[in-house]
Amino acid sequence: MTETSDALKFRRAAVIGIGLIGASLAHAMRAGGLAERIAGFDLDADVRARALSLGVVDETAESFAEAVKGADLVILSTPVGAIDSLCAEAHAHAENGALVVDTGSVKGAVAEAARRVRREVLFVPCHPVAGTEQSGPEAGFATLFRQRWCILTPLDRTDEAYRAAVEKAAALWRAVGSHVEVMDAAHHDLALAITSHLPHLIAFTLVGAADDLESVAEAEIVKYSAGGFRDFTRIAASDPIMWRDVFLHNREAVLEVLGRFTEELALLQRAIRWGDGETLKKVFTRGRAIRRAIVAAGQETDAPNFGRDKKDA
Amino acid sequence: MTETSDALKFRRAAVIGIGLIGASLAHAMRAGGLAERIAGFDLDADVRARALSLGVVDETAESFAEAVKGADLVILSTPVGAIDSLCAEAHAHAENGALVVDTGSVKGAVAEAARRVRREVLFVPCHPVAGTEQSGPEAGFATLFRQRWCILTPLDRTDEAYRAAVEKAAALWRAVGSHVEVMDAAHHDLALAITSHLPHLIAFTLVGAADDLESVAEAEIVKYSAGGFRDFTRIAASDPIMWRDVFLHNREAVLEVLGRFTEELALLQRAIRWGDGETLKKVFTRGRAIRRAIVAAGQETDAPNFGRDKKDA
Numbered sequence: 001m002t003e004t005s006d007a008l009k010f011r012r013a014a015v016i017g018i019g020l021i022g023a024s025l026a027h028a029m030r031a032g033g034l035a036e037r038i039a040g041f042d043l044d045a046d047v048r049a050r051a052l053s054l055g056v057v058d059e060t061a062e063s064f065a066e067a068v069k070g071a072d073l074v075i076l077s078t079p080v081g082a083i084d085s086l087c088a089e090a091h092a093h094a095e096n097g098a099l100v101v102d103t104g105s106v107k108g109a110v111a112e113a114a115r116r117v118r119r120e121v122l123f124v125p126c127h128p129v130a131g132t133e134q135s136g137p138e139a140g141f142a143t144l145f146r147q148r149w150c151i152l153t154p155l156d157r158t159d160e161a162y163r164a165a166v167e168k169a170a171a172l173w174r175a176v177g178s179h180v181e182v183m184d185a186a187h188h189d190l191a192l193a194i195t196s197h198l199p200h201l202i203a204f205t206l207v208g209a210a211d212d213l214e215s216v217a218e219a220e221i222v223k224y225s226a227g228g229f230r231d232f233t234r235i236a237a238s239d240p241i242m243w244r245d246v247f248l249h250n251r252e253a254v255l256e257v258l259g260r261f262t263e264e265l266a267l268l269q270r271a272i273r274w275g276d277g278e279t280l281k282k283v284f285t286r287g288r289a290i291r292r293a294i295v296a297a298g299q300e301t302d303a304p305n306f307g308r309d310k311k312d313a
Numbered sequence: 314m315t316e317t318s319d320a321l322k323f324r325r326a327a328v329i330g331i332g333l334i335g336a337s338l339a340h341a342m343r344a345g346g347l348a349e350r351i352a353g354f355d356l357d358a359d360v361r362a363r364a365l366s367l368g369v370v371d372e373t374a375e376s377f378a379e380a381v382k383g384a385d386l387v388i389l390s391t392p393v394g395a396i397d398s399l400c401a402e403a404h405a406h407a408e409n410g411a412l413v414v415d416t417g418s419v420k421g422a423v424a425e426a427a428r429r430v431r432r433e434v435l436f437v438p439c440h441p442v443a444g445t446e447q448s449g450p451e452a453g454f455a456t457l458f459r460q461r462w463c464i465l466t467p468l469d470r471t472d473e474a475y476r477a478a479v480e481k482a483a484a485l486w487r488a489v490g491s492h493v494e495v496m497d498a499a500h501h502d503l504a505l506a507i508t509s510h511l512p513h514l515i516a517f518t519l520v521g522a523a524d525d526l527e528s529v530a531e532a533e534i535v536k537y538s539a540g541g542f543r544d545f546t547r548i549a550a551s552d553p554i555m556w557r558d559v560f561l562h563n564r565e566a567v568l569e570v571l572g573r574f575t576e577e578l579a580l581l582q583r584a585i586r587w588g589d590g591e592t593l594k595k596v597f598t599r600g601r602a603i604r605r606a607i608v609a610a611g612q613e614t615d616a617p618n619f620g621r622d623k624k625d626a
Contacts (some may be wrong), residue, residue, distance in 0.1 A: 196540025227509025236600030287549030304445035
């Protein structure tokens with residue numbers, strides 16, 4: 001993968017689904033001069049209008065077919081539940097030789113759906129591991145993907161055109177600042193189940209459990225949230241539809257890592273019940289090492305409290 | 314509680330346990346001119362030496378007794394497991410009329426231990442709901458308590474001297490920038506179990522479960538941690554001894570809220586297994602409202618990703 005970003009220029013990019021990810025990629029491509037023209041389509045007419053007036057896209061289309069007409073790059077950046085119908089649309093309407101990438105957080109289901117797309121359309125499943133808790137075209141920004149990893153899970157094809165398409169997809173992500181990793185879809189779905197899907201499930205669960213605790217008022221939960229709770233509310237504020245679709249489409253891997261989590265939780269529950277301080281201390285001591293590694297890898301700030309309290313100084 | 318911080322000035326404050334909280338309170342008191350002299354004691358001689366050379370305290374003592382001699386304010390800022398022996402020390406050595414505050418995250422156990430302290434010593438249990446994931450005297454900073462809540466759980470005493478001591482403790486916390494709330498210890502322990510103790514337990518558990526998953530390498534967990542996992546590592550990097558002691562001393566409330574959490578988790582697990590998107594969406598939709606309330610209450614930043622990624626821009 002030696003192609004440099006200088007060589008990368010698409011004539012027309014079509015962004016399908018103009019939310020946080022689609023809008024950020026459009027901004028990043030514009031900033032990098034990676035496309036002559038960026039068209040956008042979203043099922044929500046209001047989103048289309050906002051994306052256009054924000055300058056996220058150069059033009060909007062009234063349909064998938066209209067958006068991808070003449071496009072040599074198609075970006076599918078919708079919740080993953082739409083992937084079947086998007087693949088049917090790509091099969092019917094995408095140009096021969098077009099590179100199609102998706103940005104879904106689940107990849108096994110995408111590989112399944114990609115069977116609907118004819119071979120002349122070059123579909124490379126991608127997952128940029130980046131995001132914020134905000135949604136919609138207004139939430140997009142050009143540097144979202146910088147220093148983050150993007151995982152490619154190419155389809156089971158060895159033809160030259162497809163291999164070139166994988167190279168080009170990798171070059172696109174590198175051009176917007178990401179590191180690129182290639183792996184198979186099943187391994188992706190397990191690795192992301194533990195690093196992303198389970199954390200979101202746990203955060204949603206904790207917020208729900210707090211909401212249900214009649215004996216502690218919501219006002220108190222808000223007041224004392226700096227004790228730890230507020231950290232969980234960030235990812236629990238993520239887009240509900242996107243996350244519903246993730247769990248519906250990565251069931252097996254999520255249930256597998258959830259099983260590990262509940263085993264570990266049962267161990268700690270037992271240690272609390274029986275006053276076993278040694279076990280608690282042993283488990284609690286593991287946290288610092290992995291955080292240090294994450295900071296060292298440039299994936300996290302080393303400022304206390306994420307640096308969020310600097311305004312207080 | 315009308316006393317202003319202008320009127321508040323201690324002759325000698327003794328900080329017992331010079332970690333993040335003790336050092337921060339010393340810095341804040343110095344910044345506010347709240348004490349003529351600040352003495353420090355820590356069981357760890359190295360911590361004592363560092364605290365002195367950092368200027369956290371004006372002097373260090375070789376024992377609890379030496380530190381509190383002549384002190385009209387004693388601050389117990391150790392892990393809560395030390396509270397029994399600290400109360401025995403305070404009983405034996407604190408001056409008559411001295412105000413003693415602790416800073417522990419659990420208050421029922423503190424009230425129990427406070428029975429060991431003679432009535433002439435005025436012990437007001439306190440919990441400043443503030444902190445970072447860092448430890449030791451180097452981690453302390455003067456603004457840690459600003460805009461945070463401090464909860465007072467006064468003992469069951471109605472004498473005038475004690476009521477005045479409660480007023481003075483409240484004035485101290487206000488003078489370092491906190492809002493003050495008064496409640497009974499049992500309610501405190503339940504409210505903090507959900508807003509602080511359970512979130513920490515869950516974070517420690519998730520990091521432990523990730524560590525145990527042989528099929529996903531630690532390097533991958535680090536790389537893809539921006540998908541959500543990294544948020545949990547912040548509080549999982551907190552002091553293991555402090556947190557061991559919290560769980561050993563707030564067992565009932567933690568097990569109660571943990572029960573609620575596992576019920577909610579079982580509900581979501583079942584929804585995932587059976588493809589029940591409606592239930593998932595319903596639970597996931599609750600997160601945004603509570604986060605908005607926390608941001609509105611000044612307890613959280615509204616910047617995406619806690620603002621931690623600004624350096625990337």
